[in-house]
Every structure is written in structure tokens, then in C-alpha cells.
Amino acid sequence: MKNLFLLMAFVLVLAGAVSGMENHQPDSVQQTFNKDFVLHVKKTTGPIHIDGKLDEPDWVRAEKANNFFRVLPVDTGLADAKSEVVMTYNDQAFYLAFTFFDSSPGKRIMESFRRDFVFGNNDNFLVFFDTFLDQTNGFSFGTSASGAKWDGIMHDGSAVNLNWDCKWESKTVHYDDRWVTEMRIPFRSIRFKSGTDRWYVNFSRLDLKMNEKSSWAPVPRQFPTASLAYTGVLDWEEPLPKSKTMFSLIPYVYGSVAKNYEAGSKTDYQKDVGFDAKIGVTTSMNLDLTYNPDFAQAEVDQQVTNLDRFELLFPEKRQFFLENSDLFAGFGYDVVTPFFSRRIGLDAPVLFGARLSGKLNNNWRLGLMDMQTEKTADLPGRNFAVASVQRKLFARSSAGLIVVNKENIDEPGGAQDFNRVLGLDYNLASSNNAWNGKFFYHHSFDEDEHEGGQYAQGAHLEYKTRNIGISFAQTSVGTDYNAEVGFVRRKGYNFLGPSFSYTWVPNKKIVAHGVFAESENFYDTEFRKIDHEQTVGYNFEFKSRATAQIGWLDFYVHLLEDFDPTHKNDVYLPAGSEYRYGGAWVEYASDNRKNLKWSGSYTKGTFYNGHIDLVEGMLGYRFQPYVNFTLNMSYNSIRLPQPFETTDLWLIGPKMDITFSDKVFLSTFVQYNEQIDNMNVNLRFQWRYAPVSDFFVVYTDNYFTGDWASRNRALVVKLSYWLN
Known part of the structure; x- marks a missing residue:
């Protein structure tokens, strides 16, 4: 609690300092690659009604963004599907309207009404805003042909985190030859610099009937249309108004009943209240507060069969941790990162927390977080604190510093139990997005004495063009590196990993095809090899949107500990033993534009000192846009010599997603997992009875x-x- 009070005091002092920095520090603005694509946005002269009818005078006189460029299947020439986008604004909000004309007959493809739809399964429109002109962070909005909304916060130049939500309006109307959507997005819903007259922007359309993805400002096919390096310019007629202080309060009440039959405990009844709050310290800095949070409504993880020796990584889905999440979770690699927010609150309830994140100015970003968990019968109360700062460098690169601190509260006898990590990262991104990379060094600290290395270090460099992809990665993790609030799959190793790919783009029945190769090599601290995974394959992209891949895998493993590859037997392969194994695989995914779609893969080969057959598949059918059914399955047949028993592992996961409207949803997800001897049923009903306000069962x-x-x-x- 002490750390939280200190953080809150710091926030109050920082608020004035940040405002001063916004007004007085100069910004370094990098010109976008598509700086000649400019859309001039005029201010409104009258009201705009969000009804999908573009009959207001402001729409008639607005400048049009049209003549979209084709991105896929090939990035040559103008798109066949014609599109128009117009914008306007007033002091409270900005408005978008787009018209997508049909270039071929047939039904428009719309999977469901569910918010944050799957991009590749719907005809859709997306817009990407770079409000601070840094070509790294931004906001994305969009709608599918069904009128389903899409909103997310952007980081790392193109990644969109769709678990972020905000308040905005839209209306979609269908005509025989086109579909039209109007949007109203309040300025207070996003972050931007007050008084600016310029943002960067790009508009993207996916027309599945035509099998065509296009964008207003051209984007090379090897990059997503979300790439902020390829945005055009949004030129506001007058500087944007100074945003009023944003304050949102999200109170909630919940009740639960639970029964643990396995433990033989009594039925547990609980009821409680809590709240989240969002405070706009400045137009670019946000303070999130939470008290007694409950995350029961978060989507359940999709299980996988684990034949590996190490922990699996599952993504964060709780909204409190998501805005500017790269300031906390973007350090290191996925497999060795000093902060992983899922470590907080899954083994003990969170009492309260605070999170300050955003921009100090165009060059500096700041992130502060403090979370306190409750004392339980098994664990003491714990405090989790994170501080990070990031400085923009050159065109789109940045350097960042992070400090992570975990402390146990009220340890018996006054003992001190803490874990800390200090880290420095450099992120490389060229102006045209062709070069990307990272270098980092992290060091851990705790109350124990150590003889081994308490460090994690890595470097990665990637070069990507229309045809060629080359990358090289290197990682070293010391034996005693200890990031208790992070995710570290393994310790005491050195890693080297080159990869190469070459793609031909003939744009015929086979749109693109190419070869790829990847080599992952692990060594101990004395640089003796302990693992490798070599992959070589060939992939195909068909004009029908189907894809196929074939390849060969080669593994080498030197076991450092006893290990059961099935995770089901009572016997183990001994530490110190070595194995060389591998096999071939083939996979195919059908045209996802059809109501019935499927994918499957088959792998056959040796596995440690035995053999394996692996079959994975997905079968889906949709009654658009109301019902979407998918069946995922995985079957592993593992045959190891005695004393192991032949092991067959089934994982079957049928899921039914019903969207009655854009406000009422019901999903049922069943997962039968033989490896963990469990069948899980998860049923979630959601009624969005008001904007970003929900009733869950x-x-x-x-x-x-x-x-x-x-x-x-x-x-x-x-x-x-x-x-609010």
C-alpha cells in the first residue's frame, strides 16, 4: 500500500509537469512514407445524424479519399472495388463516412455481429490513426458489413490490441450496389496532442467477394495495411480543440456461487462491488484506477496439448492492463520478458491498483503501474510495481528503460522477500518498415546470493521485402536470472536462430509461393549444444484464398532433467540422454469466404526414442451473421518403447457463438482435454445494454x-x- 500512495503522490506532481512539457517541449515529427497522400478535413457547419444516410451538406462538400490501391493478392495498380471515405469534425467529435461499391454480384460476407470481428472472415472497413505522428502508436476503428464494430489500440508500428474498447457510434446501411457506414468518435475517447492540425491516417478495405484488400495510401503486400509507416496525412481545417479533462467511472456489482467437488469443500457464495476509473491527466496521458476488480467475464483460453518441457504462454485479455501495454509488456521477447501481467491476480485476488501511461511529448512516453494483491491462506499479500520510460530515436526507433519490483507484504518475522528486474531495450524500425530489430539487456535482483548469471540479453534483426525475408536472433539467459513477474521459458542457455524465406508472386491460380527455412539452436552456458530445431518448408497461396504448406522438421534434444514427453506416464527419459528425431508435415486451409470452411495438418515422424502421429484440424460453419460454429481438434498418438505405454491424447473443442444483434451475445465453449484429464464447459452471456456497459452471466x-x-x-x- 505504501508503494501505491507514493505512486499516487507522484502522479499528482507529474500532472502539472506533463502539461508543461506538452506546451513547451519541441516535437520531432517524422515524415510519413506516403506524405503526398493528403486528405483535407473541413469543420462541420451543421449537425450530423448517424443514420447511414450521407445527405447532410457537410458530407456533400467534404473532400473524398478514393482511388484505393490494391494490396492483396498483389500490390499492383488501383483496386477493382471502388471505395470512398469522407471526414468532418466539430469541437466534440470527428466523423467518418465510407461508401463501398460492389464490383461483383453475390452476398456480402459477414461472419457475425460480434465486436472486434476476425478481420479475414468479413467484408470490412478499417481506419488507422497515428495521432502523435510517431508511426509507432495509434488507434484503429472499423466496421464489418454486418455493422459489427472494431476498435483497438495500436503499438509496435502495426499491431492492434482489440481487447481495448471505448465509446463511439456507428450505423451501417445496405443498398443493392453498395454498403455505407457512418461513424462518430468523440475526441475524448482517444489520446492526441491538443492544438495540432495534423494526424497520419490510412483507410483499408477488405472485399472478400473480389478477394481484394486495398488501402487509400499504398502499402506493400508484405506488410499489413495497419502499418503506420505507410499512412497518409490527415490535414484538419482548424487546429483541434483542447480536450477537456476526461473522467470515466465504471462501477460494477457481481455475485457468484461455486462448488469444488474435487476438494470436498462447501458451496461458496460471494457478492461484492468494485470499480474502474479512467482519468485523463492530459490529452495524451491516462490514469487508470481499479478497486476490487473482477475479471470473470474475460474469454477463456483455448487449450493446447503440451508436449514441450516448458511453460506455455497465453495472452493477456483483461482490459485494465491493455492501454499502452507495450510500455510494460513490450520489453524483451515473448519467451523472456521481465513483465507479464497475467502473473498478477490469477493466484490471489487484486485489492486495488493504479496505472499511469501515455506520452509526455512526441519523443517521450511514460508508464507507471502499482498493484496490490490480497493475503490468502497460501500466499502473503504482495505488491507489484512497474516503471518504464521510452525515448523515440531516429525515424521510428526507440530506447526504453524498465524497472519491475515485487515485494511480499507482512512476511513473518519481518523477513524481506523481494524480486526486482532492471532492463534496457533498443527497438529498431526503419522509415519504410523493411528493417526491424531489437536489442535488450535485463538484470534481476533479490535477497539471495548468486553464483550464476542474473542476466537476460538478446538481439534480433529482420529484413523484409516483397520477395525476401531474412532474420537473425540471439539470446543469452543466465542460470540465476529470476523474473518472478515476467515470463521466462528456460534459463541457463544461449540461443542462435537464423531464418530465410523467398516468395514468388506470379498472381495466377497460385498467387504466391515460396520456400522458407529456420534454424533454432540452444547451447548451455559453456556453448555446448543442448537443443536444436531445424525447419524447411514450402508454402502456397491460392487465388481462392486457400493456403497449403509442406515441410520437414529435425530435432535434437540433450535432456538436462528427467522428462516424460507425454506428461501422462509415471516413468521418465533420464537426464543426460540425447535424442535426434524429426518428420514431415503437410497442412491445408480452405477458402474462408465460404460458409463451410476447414483446415487440417498431419505430421508423422520419430519422437525422442519412439514415434508420433499428430493430426490437427478445424471445421467451421456459419449461418451469417447470427451463428458461427467451430470445432477444433488435436490428436497425438505417441509410441515410446517400454516401460512407456502407448499414449493417445485427444483435445476436442467445439464452440458455438451466437450473436442475436450487435448488443446481445451468447458463446458456449467446450474443451475435452485427455492430457490434463479434464472437460471444461464455459458459457458466457453478454448484453451490452448501453455503450461499453455490460450485463454478464x-x-x-x-x-x-x-x-x-x-x-x-x-x-x-x-x-x-x-x-463519463
Whole structure:
């Protein structure tokens, strides 16, 4: 709690300092690659009604963004599908309207009404805003042909985190020859610099009937249309108004009932209240507060069969941790990062927390977080604090510093139990996005004495063009490196990993095809090889949007510990033993434009000192836009010599997603997993009765496989409302 109070005091002092920096420090603005693509946006002269009818005078006189360029299947020439986008604004909000004309007959493809739809499964429009002209961070909005909304926060130049939501309006109307959408986005919903008269922007259209992706400002086919390096310029007629202080309060109430049959405990009834709050310290800096948060409504993870020796990584889905998440989670690599927010709150309830993040000016970004968890029967109360700062360098590169601190509170006898990590990262990104890379060095500290290295260090460099992709990665992690709040798959190793690919783009029945090769090599601290994974393959992209791939895998493993490859037997391969194995695989994914779609892969080969057959597949069918059914499955047949038993592992996951409208959703997800002897049922009902305000009912049930005895079940009801 002490750390939280110190952080809050610092926030109050910082607020004035940040405002001063916004007004007085000069900005370094990098010219976008498509600086000659300029859309002039005029201010409104009258009201705009969000009804999908572009009959207001401001739409008639607005400058049009049209003549979209084709990006896929090939980035040559203008798109066949004609598109028009217009914009206007007033002191409270900005407005977009787009018209997408049909160039071929047939139904428009729309998977469902669900917010944050799957991009490749819907005809859709997306817009990408770079509000600080740094070509690294931004905001994305969009709609599918069904009218489903898409909104996300952008980082790392093109990545869009769709778990972020804000308040805005849209309306989609269909005509025989076109579909039209109007949007109203309040300025207070996003971050930008007050008084600016310029943003960077790009508009993207996916027309699945035509099998064509296009953008207003041209983007090379090897990059997503979300690439902020290739945005055009948005020129506001008058400087944007100074944003008023944003304050949002999201109170919620919830109740739950749970029964753990496996432990034989009594039925547990709980009810409680909590809140989240968002405070705009400045137009570019946001303070998030939470008290007694509950994350029961977060989507359940999709399980996988684990045949590896190391922990699996699952993504963060809780909204509190998402805005500017790269300031905290973007350090290091996915497999060795000093901060992984899922370490907080999954083994003990979070009592309260604060999170300050955003821009100090165009060159500097700041992130501060402090979270306090509750004391339980098994764990003491713990405090998690993170501080990071990032400086923009050159065209689109940056350098960042992070400090992560975890401390146990009220340890018996006054003992000190802490874990800290100090890290420095350099992120490379060229102006045309062809070169990307990273260099980092992290060091951990705790109360124990260490003889081995307490460091993690890595470097990565990638070069990508229309035809060629080359990369090289290097990592070293010391034996005693300890990042308790991070994610570190393994310790005490050195890694070298080159890769190469070459793609031909004939644009015929086969749109593109090419070869790829990747080599992953692990060595111990004395540089003796302990693992490798060599991959070579060939892939195909068909004009029908189907894809195929074939390849060969080669593994070498020197076991440092006893290991059961099946995770199901009571015997182990001994530490010190060595294995060389591998096999071939083939995979195919059908045309996802059709209501019925499927994908499958088959791998056959040796596995340690035995053999394996692996089959994975997906079968999906949609009754658009109301019902979407998918069935994912994985089957592993592992045959190791005695004393191991032949092991067959099934993982089957049917999921039914029903979207009654753009406000009412029901999803049912069943996962049968033989490896962990569990079948999980997750049912989630959501009613968005007001903007970003929800009523949830979540039911979960777990059973043993075989006798189908119940392990545990729970029912949660939650109501939240967004006040601002």
C-alpha cells in the first residue's frame, strides 16, 4: 500500500509537469512514407445524424479519399472495388463516412455481429490513426458489413490490441450496389496532442467477394495495411480543440456461487462491488484506477496439448492492463520478458491498483503501474510495481528503460522477500518498415546470493521485402536470472536462430509461393549444444484464398532433467540422454469466404526414442451473421518403447457463438482435454445494454474424463456501467 500512495503522490506532481512539457517541449515529427497522400478535413457547419444516410451538406462538400490501391493478392495498380471515405469534425467529435461499391454480384460476407470481428472472415472497413505522428502508436476503428464494430489500440508500428474498447457510434446501411457506414468518435475517447492540425491516417478495405484488400495510401503486400509507416496525412481545417479533462467511472456489482467437488469443500457464495476509473491527466496521458476488480467475464483460453518441457504462454485479455501495454509488456521477447501481467491476480485476488501511461511529448512516453494483491491462506499479500520510460530515436526507433519490483507484504518475522528486474531495450524500425530489430539487456535482483548469471540479453534483426525475408536472433539467459513477474521459458542457455524465406508472386491460380527455412539452436552456458530445431518448408497461396504448406522438421534434444514427453506416464527419459528425431508435415486451409470452411495438418515422424502421429484440424460453419460454429481438434498418438505405454491424447473443442444483434451475445465453449484429464464447459452471456456497459452471466463446469465425475463448477453474474 505504501508503494501505491507514493505512486499516487507522484502522479499528482507529474500532472502539472506533463502539461508543461506538452506546451513547451519541441516535437520531432517524422515524415510519413506516403506524405503526398493528403486528405483535407473541413469543420462541420451543421449537425450530423448517424443514420447511414450521407445527405447532410457537410458530407456533400467534404473532400473524398478514393482511388484505393490494391494490396492483396498483389500490390499492383488501383483496386477493382471502388471505395470512398469522407471526414468532418466539430469541437466534440470527428466523423467518418465510407461508401463501398460492389464490383461483383453475390452476398456480402459477414461472419457475425460480434465486436472486434476476425478481420479475414468479413467484408470490412478499417481506419488507422497515428495521432502523435510517431508511426509507432495509434488507434484503429472499423466496421464489418454486418455493422459489427472494431476498435483497438495500436503499438509496435502495426499491431492492434482489440481487447481495448471505448465509446463511439456507428450505423451501417445496405443498398443493392453498395454498403455505407457512418461513424462518430468523440475526441475524448482517444489520446492526441491538443492544438495540432495534423494526424497520419490510412483507410483499408477488405472485399472478400473480389478477394481484394486495398488501402487509400499504398502499402506493400508484405506488410499489413495497419502499418503506420505507410499512412497518409490527415490535414484538419482548424487546429483541434483542447480536450477537456476526461473522467470515466465504471462501477460494477457481481455475485457468484461455486462448488469444488474435487476438494470436498462447501458451496461458496460471494457478492461484492468494485470499480474502474479512467482519468485523463492530459490529452495524451491516462490514469487508470481499479478497486476490487473482477475479471470473470474475460474469454477463456483455448487449450493446447503440451508436449514441450516448458511453460506455455497465453495472452493477456483483461482490459485494465491493455492501454499502452507495450510500455510494460513490450520489453524483451515473448519467451523472456521481465513483465507479464497475467502473473498478477490469477493466484490471489487484486485489492486495488493504479496505472499511469501515455506520452509526455512526441519523443517521450511514460508508464507507471502499482498493484496490490490480497493475503490468502497460501500466499502473503504482495505488491507489484512497474516503471518504464521510452525515448523515440531516429525515424521510428526507440530506447526504453524498465524497472519491475515485487515485494511480499507482512512476511513473518519481518523477513524481506523481494524480486526486482532492471532492463534496457533498443527497438529498431526503419522509415519504410523493411528493417526491424531489437536489442535488450535485463538484470534481476533479490535477497539471495548468486553464483550464476542474473542476466537476460538478446538481439534480433529482420529484413523484409516483397520477395525476401531474412532474420537473425540471439539470446543469452543466465542460470540465476529470476523474473518472478515476467515470463521466462528456460534459463541457463544461449540461443542462435537464423531464418530465410523467398516468395514468388506470379498472381495466377497460385498467387504466391515460396520456400522458407529456420534454424533454432540452444547451447548451455559453456556453448555446448543442448537443443536444436531445424525447419524447411514450402508454402502456397491460392487465388481462392486457400493456403497449403509442406515441410520437414529435425530435432535434437540433450535432456538436462528427467522428462516424460507425454506428461501422462509415471516413468521418465533420464537426464543426460540425447535424442535426434524429426518428420514431415503437410497442412491445408480452405477458402474462408465460404460458409463451410476447414483446415487440417498431419505430421508423422520419430519422437525422442519412439514415434508420433499428430493430426490437427478445424471445421467451421456459419449461418451469417447470427451463428458461427467451430470445432477444433488435436490428436497425438505417441509410441515410446517400454516401460512407456502407448499414449493417445485427444483435445476436442467445439464452440458455438451466437450473436442475436450487435448488443446481445451468447458463446458456449467446450474443451475435452485427455492430457490434463479434464472437460471444461464455459458459457458466457453478454448484453451490452448501453455503450461499453455490460450485463454478464458466466457459467463454468469441469469434469474428469472417463467417469465424468464433477470436479468443480461456478456461476458468476456481473453488471457494469460506464459513467463519463
